[in-house]
Amino acid sequence: MTAVRREDCEARDAADPLAPLREFFEIPDGLTYLAGNSLGPPPLNSVARVLATLRTEWGEGLVRSWEAADWWDKPVTLGGRIAPLVGARPDEVLVGDSTSVNLFKVAVAAMRLRADRRVIVTDRDNFPTDLYMLEAAAELAGGAEVRRVDDAVALADCLDESVALVELTHVDYRLSRRHPMDEITRAVHDAGALMVWDLAHSVGAVPVALDDCDVDFAVGSTYKYLNGGPGSPAFVFAAARLHEAMRQPLVGWHGHVRPFAFEPDYAPAPGIRQFACGSPPIVAFASLEGSLEVWQHVEPPALFAKGQALCDLFIELVEPCLAAGGLELVSPRDPARRGSHVALRHPGALAIVDELARRGVLGDFRAPDIIRLGIAPLYLRYVDIWDAAAAIRAVLASDVPGAGS
Ligand SMILES: Cc1ncc(COP(=O)(O)O)c(C=O)c1O
Known part of the structure; x- marks a missing residue:
């Protein structure tokens, strides 16, 4: 005993x-x-925030709240509050959509930044949605290949000039194994590829230093260790040095540079806002906002x-x-x-x-x-x-x- x-x-x-x-x-x-x-x-703060959003912001403010309650900017302001938890600048993180959808966006954006390369590398035991989304991104990128390796050790052996991006889940969802983010990102960059991390089981659980590790893109969930609520919107990170050149594929009007000009042709918003797509779930944002308030005390x-x-x-x-x-x-x-x-x-x-x-x-x-x-x-x-x-x-x-x- x-x-x-x-x-x-x-x-x-x-x-x-x-x-x-x-x-x-x-x-x-x-x-x-x-x-x-x-x-x-x-969190109790989430319950209070959701009620206030329903009763006051929606109930009294009605459509005016898109401006008056800053609903329009929530994807960016909430992203800025998650940023310190993943070692990013506030203007590098945006909240919205699910981890799955965000992974698709960053995978295609990364493939476009390495258009002369045709291979995506990932872990055979990755979370299934990651595998599915990478396959879909590869198919849409004209039949690129997804190479599944056994573990991060085998990764080093298959990094060559054909690899466009490597995507791994930082903390393995099943066994809780944590990859060395700095080492792997460096090896991937040495091979000329881009690095995408899934932080679903990392954010709010273990230290993450995206900028210090020079990571290119990352995605992650807010309903696990951040306690944002069932299905609360996920986040996406893109390093500031890529903002100018990157192009994500789901080009909805919330990611347009002038959404209220209602222009017939798409032009991306500058910076991380490009990753926004359609109207965001404001009530779910309220729950997440309440949960992020807890982190101000931590x-x-x-x-x-x-x-x-x-x-x-x-x-x-x-x-x-x-x-x-x-x-x-x-x-x-x-x-x-x-x-x-x-x-x-x-x-x-x-x-x-x-x-x-x-x-x-x-x-x-x-x-x-x-x-x-x-x-x-x-x-x-x-x-x-x-x-x-x-x-x-x-x-x-x-x-x-x-x-x-
Ligand atoms: C590692 C990992 N990635 C992605 C997901 C899927 O996230 P979502 O349902 O927000 O798309 C999960 C869900 O548990 C996960 O554990």
Whole structure:
């Protein structure tokens, strides 16, 4: 048995300067929420912002709110608030559409910037939407080839003068492996290609330094660690040095340089605004805006350090089951190589996840045999980690069909 006791975790929570951040959220009593890497819980600020948007901005301001409440500029202003969380300039990030759609936009934009090259490289185990969208971008770019490699090590071997762009997910959605962004981006640039990162499992979870790493394009989700709400709009990053030359393919009127001139021909807006397309979801923006207010009270490095400490604690607490319970840790032990979720492999993973949910610990299952537990330090306590690990130990020791070792 582990030497860490529940009282030790209570003491760590009592001494934790970040503990009050949990008060921004309303998490049901008795629930240990370890699915925030899938859908973050609602911040109270989001609820208040949505109500104010519905009642005041929409209800009273009506169509005037496009100007009076700055609805028109929300994609840019919200992008500017996400920028510091990904190490970007405020004018390099825009919010809107989904991660999937934004990935399509940046993939085509990157292909156009390397029109003499015909290959897109990605990871075989990338999130499926990334694979689908890259294939679609390649097809529309006149039948370019998508080359799927086994991992980042194999990447180095296939970087040649035919490669236009490399797209990878920074933190692997299943196993929580974190790629070294600086090293890989440098290697891709050395080969003359452009680098696109998917930050869905990184933003709000681990440090990201897009400009310091000289990244070209990035996309990411806001409904996971940023707690923007179900389906809250994603973001897109394009390095300022590419703004002049880049051309994204979904040329809607919100990305036009003079949208209210209603001109018959498209001309891109300057800068990141070019990535806007059609009318944005203002009510969903309100929810995201409320959730981003929480980040004004956060020192990201301290928060990310707490996230890694919680993950380390969790691994330590389930260690006895790794030896004896048939459980395999498939996430890296090295915090610098890990995201903010922990993945465990077990043949009875589905039964275990279901039983944990019955015992008030909500995580998720990824086929065929992965238990995936999101450890979001904005609202999780050390004692939650202790409770989750205790529940796992109890389930493995029980006679739940398929779960016992
Ligand atoms: C790594 C990754 N990329 C992309 C997506 C898809 O995002 P969206 O549904 O906003 O298109 C997800 C969804 O979970 C994801 O995990």
